[in-house]
Amino acid sequence: MVLDMSPIARKPSAVRLATSDALRQLPPRRPEPARVEGDVRWELVDVDRYEVREGEVVLGYVDVVGAVFVALGGPWYSAAVELRQTLRFDEAIQTLRSTRRH
Template identity: 50%
Template structure:
């Protein structure tokens, strides 16, 4: 009995190189600067990949950093927060869970 390895097709390699090129085009993720001191909406980094977004009344949501994407979760408790948006822009993520008056 002779076992032969299947020949690899060029397609997986082409897909892989296209995926690598796309990943290089994504913006790098560095920790966000703290909110300005006079801002109504504030955020604090509470974990390596999570920000807590607050207003004077309390917590309004969380922003998780997943690769190059900001995943926005609305809700005061992280275990019950609901995903409302995925974006590449941190300011858009904050606006998505900010009260309308802020």
Template identity: 50%
Template sequence: MPSLRELPLRMPEPPPPQDSAVRWDRVGLDRYEVKASGTTVGFIDVVGAVFVVLRGARYDRAVEVLQTLDFATAVQSICPAVTEPQASAGPSRT
């Protein structure tokens, strides 16, 4: 099937920067555990070319929230408040 050949190849994701508040560790052949500030917040399963995102501290109780082809999007969907830049509150009134 030609469309299957167009899917990206999956290699293990490199670790995040040491000073990152969001970290992921490969905990299986096809699974990542995602932590925010040292606390487990979710998991990412690699199913073929798709990242299946599960939110929750325990894998057996985590809930699927997204399927995506982009690892950064997968991480951001688990902990958006930590990975998105803070929105400006607007001009200050002094």
């Protein structure tokens, strides 16, 4: 098989341009790791997973799935329950904080 590498074949299509523009508008995929907000801190514990703690208590986890942050409540990941999906990491953290208060 011979690939056509002429300038016409390499010219980006309208679909590629629209897709790349849409991808640039998505929120950043990962927040800064190991940050502290008051008594709540989070750190990267797997490729796309953050563990969220308040003091020494594990509030839950935030999975990064594409541009979506999935808040999972519970001290053990294997038994954590999905609470919310959001495009903002701080909203996922706030969801886990609010479950601690109830």
